[in-house]
Amino acid sequence: MLLSPALVLVGALYATFLALRYLAQLHHHRKHAKQLHCQPPATGNSSFLGIPAFLRLHQAVREKRWIDYLCDQFDLHGTTFTQRFLSRKLLTTIEPENVKAILATQFQDFCLGTRHEQFYPLLGDGIFTLDGAGWSHARGLLRPQFTRDQVADLSMLDDHISHLINLIPKDRSSFDIQRLFFLLTLDSATHFLFGESVGCMSPQTTGVLEKSAVRNAQGFADAFTTAQDYLAARSRAQGLYWVINPKEFREANRRVHEVVDHYVNVALEAKRNPDRKPGDGRYIFLEALAEDTDDPKMLRDNMLNILLAGRDTTASLLSSAFFYLARNQDVFHRLRREIVEEFVLRLQPPVPVNFRVATKDTSLPVGGGADRRSPVYVKKGTLVAYNVFSMHRRTDLWGQDARTFRPERWEENAKHGWEYLPFNGGPRICLGQQYALTEASYTVVRLMQHFDTLENADPDPRQEPIKQSNLTMMHDHGVPVKLYSLQPL
Structure with a gap:
């Protein structure tokens, strides 16, 4: 069937319009970039709409080496480079000046992009998923609950x-200490947040878990981990996140929500009937939060956002600490004499990679031009990734031994700026930083008071862990150690 001359003319006019619009946008961006004194950054492999780059990353994820794979890309392309990723432009950087701009000085120029939609099935409308007024409200709601007196209470x-x-x-046999650390942080986090621990390390399960679909504490932990695995996959899929929504994911979310909803209802009931309030008068995060809102969904969402951070990141930190301590006996014995805080967060930051999306045409301070020191133009909608794991291992920032576990570097220079970012920075800096450091350092102190000998029980002599990363990073093969005392306690 032949098209009429009128349809052919309309089609030609529309194609001409699209071409002219493209040229006009191209001119606008070139003019704007020139005004901002920007130069183009290095370019990574962007062939075939970035599909090969996505497939290589997917393969690295399957092989549990995607964090190292991303780190290697900076050796190939420099500290700031751009590439196509599933047809979308991706700008990746490990320049402290750029990270500072993204998170602080140009905070309004960037947002979380589609993170809200990606994470919503589990985390809902919380501090980790929202931008703008919603994020400001959630942060304002949570900030008073992280006062120094409350997080420094060590009795619980x-x-x-x-x-x-x-x-x-x-009996001095080997065991996986990472597994125990994840039990510890889930017990302590739920106790601090809900007023009642789920009891992962206790032989007796709380009644709420037995009556729920998770059955027991391990069931709750498994459901929470499964849901996070799918959130990480949805995040890597970017705009195609909606494709990843299987029954297993939906069921895991339902089970987690059922447990948290129980505690929310208890807190709201205690607010309505203060005379029936159980407990010993100890501070409970959820009850304090319930004083500011009666919205059960808001309470559940914010509890889950904080629970995710409270469990996984601290367990990751403690696991990495003992991974390296077991391989560095001199450091372990010195640490028993004087405890330090920052010795592992540099090499194994619990959140190794993060993303933002440009909310307008803007720029980043460095990364462009032949010397890579000129500003880089960033179009509205561009996905910008900053890789904390790789930035913490730059030899020009940390010395030629940047990939070596050497805590003494903190004695030589304890002052660092945006090149050291274990707790994010700017307006979104981690509210629970002091809580995490208190819990981690106190746990290390207690274990070292109780045990004087730590041995590496890993049959593989590797000095770098095999990393498993969903939303946070952990050790895929666990952290096998032997921990005991040679001297009677």
Whole structure:
């Protein structure tokens, strides 16, 4: 069937319009980039609409080496480069000046992009998923609950660490200490947040878990982990996140929500009937939060956002600490004499990679031109990734031994700026930073007071862990150690 001359004319006019619009946009961006004194950054492999780049990343994810794969790209292309990724432009950087701009000085120029939609099935409308007024409200709601006096209360944490010590083999046999750390942080986080621990390290399961679909504490932990695995996959898929929504993911979300909703209802009931409020008068995060809102969904969403950070990141930090300590006996013995805080967060930051999306045509301070020191133009909608894991290993920032576990570097230079970013920075800096450091450092202190010998029980002599990363990073093969005392306690 032949097209009429009128349809052919309309089609030609429309094609001409699209071409003219493209040329006009191209002229606009070139003019704007010139005004901002920008130069183009290095270019990575962007062939075939970035599909090969996506497939290579997908393969690296399957092989549990995608963090290292991303790190290697900076050796190939420099500290700031651009490439196509599933037809979308991606700008990746490990320049501290650029990270500072993204997170602080040009905070309004960037947003979370599609993270809200990607993470919504589990985390809803919370501090990690929202931008703008919603994020400001959530942060304002949570900030008062992280005061120094509240997070420094060690009496509750002490009981959970005692349970952890009881689970450590007494016959000097090897065990996976990472598994115990994830039990510890889930118990302590739920105790701090909900007023009642889920009891992962206790032989007795709380009634709410037995009556729920998760059945027990391990079921709750498994459902929470499964849901996060799918959130990470949805994040990597970017705009195609909606494709990843299987029954297993939906069921895991439902089980987690059922448990948290129970605690929310208890807190709201306590607010309505203060005379029936159970407990010993100890501070409970959820009850304090319920004083500011009666919205059960808002309470559930914010509890889950904080629970995710409270469990996974601290367990990751503690696991990495003992991974390196077991391979560096001199450091372990020195650490028993004087405890330090920052010795692992540089090499194994719990959140290794993060993303933002440009909300307008803007620029980043460095990365363009032949010397890579000129500003880089960033179009509205561009996906910008900053890789904390790789930035923490730059030899020009940390010395030729940047990939080496050497805590003494903190004695030589303890002051660092945006090149050291374990807790994010700017307006979105981690609210729970002090809570995490308190829990991690106190746990290390207690274990070292109780045990004087730590041995590496990993049959593989590797000095770098195999990394498993969903939303946070952990050790895929666990952290096998032997921990015991040669001297009587």
